[in-house]
Amino acid sequence: MDWQDLKNSYIGGAVSRPAKTFEDVGAFRLWAKRDFNFHDPFSIRVGFDYDDIYRNVQSYDAKMWTFIGADHVAGTADDNAAQIAAVNVLPARDSYYDSPAVPRISLKRLYDLYVAHPDWFQYRDAESYRFSTVEPYEVRERTTASYIQFAGSFFRNRLTYVGGVRYEKTKDWGIANLDRGSTYVTNLGITDPLQAALTRYVRKGTTGTSTNDNYFPSLELNYNFTDALILRTGYAKTQAKNRFERSVIPSSTFDYSPVTTGAFSGIARGTITRPNLNLIPWTANNYELHLEYYTAQGGVFTIGGFLKDIQNVQVSKTILLDTPEKLAQLDLEPTFVNFQATTWVNEGIGRITGAEFEGRQPLDAWVPSFARGFIVIGYVGYNHLSKFAYLASNTGNVGTDFQNFYETQFKASLGYHRGKFGAHAGFIRNGRVYRQREDVAATATAPAIRGDRYYPPYTTVDFSVEYSVTRRAKLFISGRDITDAQAQAQRPGHRGTAYLGAGHRKIPGGVPR
Numbered sequence: 001m002d003w004q005d006l007k008n009s010y011i012g013g014a015v016s017r018p019a020k021t022f023e024d025v026g027a028f029r030l031w032a033k034r035d036f037n038f039h040d041p042f043s044i045r046v047g048f049d050y051d052d053i054y055r056n057v058q059s060y061d062a063k064m065w066t067f068i069g070a071d072h073v074a075g076t077a078d079d080n081a082a083q084i085a086a087v088n089v090l091p092a093r094d095s096y097y098d099s100p101a102v103p104r105i106s107l108k109r110l111y112d113l114y115v116a117h118p119d120w121f122q123y124r125d126a127e128s129y130r131f132s133t134v135e136p137y138e139v140r141e142r143t144t145a146s147y148i149q150f151a152g153s154f155f156r157n158r159l160t161y162v163g164g165v166r167y168e169k170t171k172d173w174g175i176a177n178l179d180r181g182s183t184y185v186t187n188l189g190i191t192d193p194l195q196a197a198l199t200r201y202v203r204k205g206t207t208g209t210s211t212n213d214n215y216f217p218s219l220e221l222n223y224n225f226t227d228a229l230i231l232r233t234g235y236a237k238t239q240a241k242n243r244f245e246r247s248v249i250p251s252s253t254f255d256y257s258p259v260t261t262g263a264f265s266g267i268a269r270g271t272i273t274r275p276n277l278n279l280i281p282w283t284a285n286n287y288e289l290h291l292e293y294y295t296a297q298g299g300v301f302t303i304g305g306f307l308k309d310i311q312n313v314q315v316s317k318t319i320l321l322d323t324p325e326k327l328a329q330l331d332l333e334p335t336f337v338n339f340q341a342t343t344w345v346n347e348g349i350g351r352i353t354g355a356e357f358e359g360r361q362p363l364d365a366w367v368p369s370f371a372r373g374f375i376v377i378g379y380v381g382y383n384h385l386s387k388f389a390y391l392a393s394n395t396g397n398v399g400t401d402f403q404n405f406y407e408t409q410f411k412a413s414l415g416y417h418r419g420k421f422g423a424h425a426g427f428i429r430n431g432r433v434y435r436q437r438e439d440v441a442a443t444a445t446a447p448a449i450r451g452d453r454y455y456p457p458y459t460t461v462d463f464s465v466e467y468s469v470t471r472r473a474k475l476f477i478s479g480r481d482i483t484d485a486q487a488q489a490q491r492p493g494h495r496g497t498a499y500l501g502a503g504h505r506k507i508p509g510g511v512p513r
Contacts, residue, residue: 004091006103009081011067014110014121019060019135026052042152045164051143060135064128065114065121072119084109126193133203137176137249144169163219171211174244176251178205183256183270208277208331210247214239228294232304239283240401246314246344247279259340264320268340272321276343278329282401285309299361310350313388314401318342350388350402356381373418377426379411385434407431408457420468429459458485 001008031047069078086104093101114121149164178201185196218236225231242248252274259268290304321327321339330341358379364372383405413426433455442448461483466476 004100004102006082006085006105007080010075010079011069011081011084011110013064013066013124014114015065016063017061018063020058021060022056022058024052024054040152040154041157043150045149045151047147047149049143049145049147052140054138054140056138057136060132062128062131062134064124064131066124067120068122069120070117072122074122081105084113126197129194130197130201133177133201133205134251135177136203137174137251138204139172139174139244139248141170141172141244141248143171158224160222161220163217165215165217167213167215168239169211169213170242171209172242172244172248173207173209174248175204175207176249178202179253181254181256181270184254187256206252208248208275210242210277210279212242212281214281214283228296230292230294232288232290232292234286234288236286237283238286239281242279242281245275247275247277249275251275262340263318264340268320268338270336270339272330272332272336272339272341272343274330274332274341274343276329276345277331279314279344280312280346282310282312282314282346284311295361297362297365299359301357301359301361303355303357305355306353308352310352310402312346313348313350314344315347315389316342316344317347319345348387348389351386352383352402352405353386354381354383354405373416375415375417377411377413377415379409381406381409383407383409403435404433406433413462421466423463423465425461425463427459427461429457431457459483460485 003009028050029047030049031045033043033045035041035043066074067079068074069076071078084105084107086106086109089104089106091101091103093099145166145168147164147166149162151160151162153160180200180202182200185200188199190196190199216237216239218234220232220234220236223231245251252272255271257270259265259271286306286308288304288306290302292300292302294300319326319341321330321332321336321341324334326341327334327336329345330343332339356379360377361375363374363376367374384407385402385405388402408429408431410429411426413424415424416422435453435455438451438453440449440451460481462478462480463482464476464478466474468474
């Protein structure tokens with residue numbers, strides 16, 4: 001069989017996904033500041049913040065058809081894909097996977113076929129209803145925060161400080177789809193596929209609420225040894241926002257069939273997939289220390305390190321609901337005792353440590369006048385994750401919360417700007433990224449073997465060139481990852497993808513927002 005001949009391929013069907021979404025975001029800020037004329041400068045600032053976000057995915061339908069062709073029978077010769085072959089797009093090898101050239105199809109020709117012969121497409125009403133109930137949801141999050149901030153200096157401004165404390169409270173509300181499970185429908189004796197889907201799947205059929213609050217102190221100190229040498233240190237307690245799908249959007253599925261595989265085989269009476277409305281956002285105590293040196297030629301060099309101690313790490317796990325406390329945590333009634341639940345829970349602690357060196361130096365002082373305008377920029381960073389439970393056991397991977405930290409990162413670039421012309425070229429070497437545990441299970445003859453998945457290191461090369469025609473008009477050309485290194489890291493065999501922008505978050509001065 002010639003697999004490159006579209007006559008040997010068949011049109012399976014069509015899917016239409018119309019969607020309608022509404023989102024409303026509001027914010028209010030109120031603050032007052034007072035400066036005091038003491039011997040050493042001192043000021044106090046108090047404030048109140050209010051944020052309100054409402055999102056309504058009103059519809060995200062999945063209208064599905066099976067192609068049955070002229071004979072009204074699916075999978076026969078008259079369903080071949082040659083009738084929707086692309087006219088203006090020739091076969092070509094895939095540039096990403098380098099697979100052999102295949103004929104292209106035209107979705108426009110598929111739609112034209114539907115318009116001309118709607119009876120050749122059989123609407124799948126039960127499946128269309130089912131998949132149309134999954135995506136719609138509503139969520140509202142209201143955050144209020146009050147804070148007090150102090151700022152000032154000592155020793156004739158040689159030591160400056162800014163710090164304070166912020167109290168923040170968040171209230172969340174959401175509704176999403178409900179899946180009652182196949183056993184529920186079977187027990188009602190419903191056999192019609194459409195009526196079974198209407199009974200089992202309920203669009204926006206379940207509601208959830210969540211509330212959390214906390215205090216967040218912070219302090220930053222800057223000490224000027226000289227005008228050119230500054231020591232900066234700081235502490236801040238920060239908190240992550242709960243992801244809506246983990247704790248607020250109450251999308252739930254229920255399966256009343258006894259569990260026959262996994263850790264709770266023969267024990268669990270059924271399975272529930274449900275968010276945890278009592279999930280606590282993870283918090284971190286952040287410490288940072290940097291030493292900065294400013295050169296006489298306009299450059300700056302920084303060396304430093306940071307430590308982040310994280311509490312209430314969020315972990316996706318399957319648990320047995322064998323106590324009233326576990327049922328209450330997921331807002332379930334006693335009838336679900338001894339069901340297993342896949343949900344998010346708070347489990348354990350984590351730590352991220354790192355060090356970095358960064359330099360930025362213009363070269364004008366060492367080059368002839370005609371070569372002025374060049375600047376060299378460099379960065380070296382190191383990150384290390386420890387204490388996380390998923391690093392020590394083969395359960396409870398933490399999604400992407402703390403998995404986007406490169407072990408090492410090197411950046412170097414050369415820039416030029418003079419008059420109306422500017423240019424930049426550089427590279428970034430991103431080290432490997434830890435993703436998750438992938439142990440080899442034990443067998444009757446061999447013990448379990450620990451396995452860890454890392455995304456591979458890769459190097460990107462970027463450039464840009466620009467010319468200012470006028471103050472308001474500029475011509476430019478730029479390229480990012482011109483060697484296609486990131487795509488290479490994503491290809492099969494490299495086991496994963498690389499993420500840009502991974503690193504640690506700087507501690508802000510004053511009260512964390």
